[in-house]
Amino acid sequence: MSTQAGAAIAETAKAVPPRTRKPFRLGVGRWGLGVYSILAFTFLLIPIVYTIVFSFNQVRRSNIVWRGFTLDNWINICEQPEVCEAFGNSILVAVISTLLATTLGTAMAIALVRYRFRFRSATTLLLFLPMATPEVVLGAGLAAQFLTAGVSKGIVTIILAHTMFCISFVVVTVRARVASLDPAIEEAGRDLYASPAQVFWRITFPLLLPGIIAAALLSFALSFDDFIITNFNSGAAVTFPKYVYTAATRGIPAQANVIASAVFLVAIIGVVIAQVSAGIRRKRLAKVS
């Protein structure tokens, strides 16, 4: 260090009065936040681990007390036929409402980003309100309408209801993707004499696909786990959450835990694989550039 610089530093040190008090510090120190986060993650996982562990329980009448390890529940999933039937209904409802909501929502997202039209703010409000409305109100409102119209409730009304509340989430998810899309790419396609349909299916759609897939997965998850709106609009039809709700009073069979655990494991493994592969891709790109 040159003396000049040293003198300058000494000068500044003199100019600034020494601080009388050490700055306030949390006693927990550097590792406090990390330790807290690990505890917090553990807390979040407790009921998940509990549900999975009790899917291996030797059940007699109720699945509350631990009676020992068995694989029977996993092997005979459909021993309680109502559980499997409810699960099948949930999958059916989730698939159809996801397809409907993703189609309708993607179209709306493209229109919102790309086109000018009247009633833009009214449309945005129409999309925002279902997300800001508590589920009981959505459920009771639809049920009141079906009652007035004399529609008998069942699988179809559940699908209609689920599609409704999924659309807004699809629009929000896909819109971000449309906004990040460079219109010059599509223009290049048009310049090369591609028809509008070709531009859409060869360029726009593939580029939007990650957003559309994310939206579809979100819709599926929302629909699959929905109970409140379903309860108001299902009539005699039983979905998986509705089965759990009615069974809760008399005891849930371990097969319900099996189905929930299996769904959980499939979802979490899928997400982790996607993230790890994205991480690897990121690293490779970093190396190339």
Next chain:
Amino acid sequence: MAFGAFATATPVAEPAVRRRSPIALFLLLPGAAYLTLFFLVPFVSLILTSFQTPREFGDIGQYDYAFKWENYVTVVQTYWEHIIRSFGYAAAATVLALLFAYPLAYFIGVKLRRFPLWQALALTLVIAPFFISFLLRTLAWKQILSDEGPVVTILNALTILPEGAHITQTAGSVIFGLTYNFIPFMVLPIYTSLERLDLRYVEAGGDLYASPATTFLKVTLPLSLPGVVSGTLLTFIPAAGDYINASTSFLGSPETAMIGNVIEANFLQLQNYPAAAALSIILMGVILILVAAYVKRAGTEDLL
């Protein structure tokens, strides 16, 4: 939009010149029509139902259209406790979830920033509860906290818990359940805000001799406010209308019944549709007023 916080942050391309085109109508109309038919019209239908009057000499569950505004007076008189309880529980759960979520979101968004893979995995852990049935995870807590469960047994062994006291079926367990179930909704938007936080601002605070506490209050917190506002709304709104946690077969008891429980009972069991509708409209109205006031106060009007 408040819920935009959920969307992944993607670089926004040059905004294209928005064109007018008949294609826009073709793209918009099906979705808008669907939402009108299955969201807007039902809402109007709910308002009309709330003014209905029982049919003369009719069966239970038969009502005629009228303008019986007294329905609102009746439900408020009968259920004012449930209404206040709902908003009280929801507010308590929102505050608890915020206190729980902020440090966690800070850890993921700031401390794990240099480790993208760990960050992604930590976010997966936060949303992991969404992948297992909402009802089953609430039931799991019921059994963990039940009188025969491990928590009560340990507390009894340490003689912390008074004789004959329960954890489940109390206001505390309902608030606990609401907090647990909506924590991910709180973490994600706060994380999104903190992830974008430029750490040089925080450094500048330290350079200017602000204590870490002052830096946090004057720099970090204000910059993460949009996330906090989104998170509290995403927690408060569903919590106020929830009736799973408060129901007797889950974490509640008849004394903890919330407005959602009353709406469900009136609609699906008692077939008192006007009362259920009036309560729904009250719930919706109070939420809209509270949200508008809150968003205005937080100074993030551009959020919506």
